[in-house]
Each structure stands twice: as C-alpha cells, then as structure tokens.
Amino acid sequence: MLQSTKINNGSDRIKIKNTIGLNYFKSSKPLFLFFYLFIFLIIMFCGILFKPYNANAKVYINIYQASTKKIRIAVPDFKNLTKYEQHSSIASKLAHVVRHDLSVIGYFHIINPLSYLENPQDAHLRASKIKYSDWTVLNTEYLINGSYKVKGGNITLKANLTSIYSQKLLFSEVLEGGLSKDRYLANKFADAILKFLTGKKGPFTTKVFFVGEKNNVKNVFEMDFGGHRVKRVTDNNSINIFPYPSPNGKKVAYISFKDGDPAVFIKNLVTDKTIKLDLPGPADFVSWSPNGQKLALALTPGHYNTQIYTINADGTDLRRLTDTFGINTSPSFSPNDNRIVFVSNRGGGPQIYVMNSNGSDVHMISFNGSYYNTSPAWSPDGKKIVFTSFINGALQVCIMNPDGSNERQLTDTPYGCHHPSWTRDSRIISFDTEFGGREEIYLMDTTASGIMLLMPHIFPEMQNYYNPAWTLKSIY
16 A cells, blocks of 8 residues: 555645755854855755655656555546447446456555446536536545547547546546457556556556366466456366466467476467477476566476576577576576576575576575475566465465565465466566465455455356466557
8 A cells, every 4th residue: 555645737746845044144264164064064965865856757656655545546437428328338347447457556445436426427527527526525536537439340438537636637548449449448548547646557458377277177378457358378188387478478488298298388379389399308487588588497307306497489598507406496587687586495495596697696585484485476677576485384475675685475364375476567466376175366466455356257167277477568
C-alpha cells in the first residue's frame, strides 16, 4: 500500500520553498566571513536534502513509499454512445476489466459500484460538468469514466482520469480496435492509468504462460492477465513444465518429457514451429536472458550433478558455468544480463546464490536461517529477488535485495507456495499454491496487501494449474 501525494495540474502540488532572512551584522571581518560560511554550508546541506521539484513530472503516487492508506478510485460503467444503444453489455464489461486490473495493485481501493449515486448512462463525462458532490460523499480521490461507440465491427473507447480534489481532468486517452478487442483496450487503458499515476506501466496487457494438468498429463498454456483468451501451447500426452516466454513474447521455452529424458524445447508462437535443443544431458530448468539472445539452463550430464549452463537461442555456444558436487538449478538472469541468481546445495541444503553471467564471483545471498531456500527470480527492474523459503513448516514467498539484505516474507500459508514470478512492472508477483486439494495460481503485490486468484476461464478442463511466467511485452 502506498501513500498518495495529491498532484493535480499544479494546483495541489506540494512545493518546497525555503527562504532565509539575513540580518545585517556589525562585527569584525573574521566573524562576518565565518557567518556567511556557516550559511553557505546550511544552504548546501538543504540543497542535498531538498532537490528542486520537477513541475513536469507526472508521478502522482510514490510506489516505493509504504502507507496504511489506499487510494480511493471510482470506476462507473462506461457510457454507451452506439447508435440505438446497441452493444449495451460492453458498458459494464469495460468498467469491470479496469476495476479488476487496478484492484490487484495494493495501493488502490476500488469503491463499490453499488454505492455510486449517478446513472453512468446519464452522467456527464467532461470534468467541468461532473457532479463532484456525488463523489466527495464517497471519499473518492480519482474518478475513471469514459464512453464507447461501436461502428462497423470496431469499437472506439474514450476514457478519462479526473481528480475529485482539484475537479480537473488529469488524463484522457482514445483507443480503437476490433470489437473482439474490447477487453484488451480496457486493459490497455488500465496500463496507461497506472503509468500516469506511478510512472510505471502496468502488466495488464501482458500474457502469462503456465502448466495445466489433467489426469497426470501436463501441458503448457497461455492466457491474458484476467484469465481470458486461454490458448494451448503444447498438446501431447506427456509432461511439459517450466514454461518461460522470450522477452518479446514471440517464443516460449519449456521442459518436456515427450521424448523420454526431460529436454528443452522452444516454440515459435508466430510460426507455430517447435525446435528441440541438442544438449549433453537431461534438462531441469530453462530461462531467457533479457536481451533474448541466450538461455540459462540446468543440465545433468550423465545423470550426475546438475550444473548451470548458458546457450545461444539457436542452440550454439553451450557454456558450463558451475562445477560443483550436488545440484545447481533454477538460474535467472539479472535485467542487465551481467549476473545470474540460482539455487545450489553445495553447502548442504538448497540456498540462493548469485554469480556473474560468466560463472565467476559466486556467493551466497540467503541468510535468513532457513535450511531450504529455492526458486529465485530477478525482478525486471533489478531491485529485488523473489524466492521461496521453508518457514514454519511450509514454503513461503519472500523477497530480498540482490545482495541478500532487506528480506521480507510475503505469504503465510500452511499449504506452501511455489514457482514465484514477476510481472513486467516489478510490482506484482504470481505463484501457485494449493487450496481445497487443487493447485492454483494467485497474484499479489509486493506490499502483500491482498491475494487474488488468477483463474483461467476455460476450466474445469484442468485439475491443477501452476508454473506461471509472464511476458515483458504487451501482446494481444
């Protein structure tokens, strides 16, 4: 949860202005010089602490400052401007998507639509004509409203963000696309709203790859942020696990047992072609480098001692990075490609280690006292590493700085959490855990203010679904 600084077209901005009044002193020259030297040092010190305010900045919410107060946002149904009021069901659909998206972010509170006083189909959309008293009585801070029009199989969506405090329009966007893209357009606007308010685009137009299981058969699927538009990536009667999309979202690497020993496969989602990498042993894990040119692998040559390797995406230049007894696995690149975080039991139980991407400078970073730390993943902004740690009888999701400092436990469940992964904004973490005998995927932000189920909208085709991994690019 984050603290809001209300900044609305300059009227609500908090400005820091320091004035220093100097009296004329009649004193000796040394004392006079000493006084001005003292004042100069004070001014320099204040200049460090109070940097000039950027009046052009559009960061309205500090996403790095914790607070107990959530930002109250209202999102009424969108106004239907379609001729003869056709496609009226889209009005609530668009609003529902925006509400769902923003509710995942821990520093927003979406006001219950049942408490809204006005009929959205009769409401004024222009900031100068909004009836603000209907929103101030609900303690609303921001209002998201808009309209849509369907014509010739296409939809035009106009959406606004208005400050209730300053009674001014802050942000407006017009989006167009095929009628089948109505949900995606709402996701796109939610992305834009989040970027405007926080300076960082949301993850709502990205996709997540995951494993769906039925009758012990495990296949890879993909779906959008809300669990819609589910597509099958693999289709065989074997085990396909650990999907990891390329940075541009056009390919996905995964581990498959369909030919016997587990091997790395890469599927081109554009051409629908799949290749199998020629590797010297069974594969345990695979992940992409941020530039999309390499893969990090965990291989077990001769079925003895699992080691970390890198390989070019075309299958060339295989390089071994670790050479120790036991297991080294779950490699994840830092965003600048310079380092890799991974798991190793070289010291006994599994712990989190970091090394340079060429295998040098290996050092352990998990010092929380747990004998079992695993499944690390570097955040896209490079500031955090998420992992699971065995705490109080179950694996819990934790985050820490890349040097191992500032560790925080985010979950507390008796069932255990697995396979944590980041969305592109480094704010939301997905993981899978078991409730009611079923493995499911959940979302939470890094403040751990709430957990939301990510439910694929085609089931009960699957008994379990897990292993989430997100694209960094927006994909329809």
